[in-house]
Amino acid sequence: MTRVRLHDKDFETFIPEADLSAAIDRVAADVSAAYQGKQPLFVGVLNGAFFFASELLKRVTIECEITFVKVASYHGTRSTGKVSQLIGLNERIEGRHVVVLEDIVDTGHTIRHIMDILAERRPASVTIATMLYKPDAYKQDVPITYVALEIPNEFVVGSGLDHDGLGRNLRGIYKIVEKKALVESDQSIA
């Protein structure tokens, strides 16, 4: 098990890169089948979704477009629930089939906000595809149509996800090591 320290917190391997890759394969196959002939517009939510967007798009086999937006929503290891505006959506959305690409859906505040803004622009349809989904934390009724992997309600980094700016480049997914687990592992070493 690999352990890394990012700022003040320790993280350990949680989902190996190969498992994540296989899960993204499945989402890409599902999306490609569902959107055949619809020329979907993928909307990646920066910063975190850059990795998932890139990995998904290279596996999608149908005609499609991609753009990126940015929302300011999250600091540290707990969701604030506060989301500011959507920046960078210049494409014409009306009548398009839109697939929002998220790195992780936690409480769902961010995705709720994005869906509300997109709905005002009259798309033909909007679905969500996310790399990671925390069902136990999710508080919205917006369906999450495409999920690469469901995870427990823990703070994770890697593959685009950060802890205060660090960790986005880690391969696979790492989860935070709680203080209690650290003490136990230190004792077992002693």
Ligand code: 5GP
């Ligand atoms: P939500 O609005 O669904 O509560 O949170 C969505 C955003 O919070 C994600 O796009 C991500 O930026 C951040 N987030 C939620 N959970 C995690 C996590 O476990 N790790 C990291 N690095 N970010 C998270």
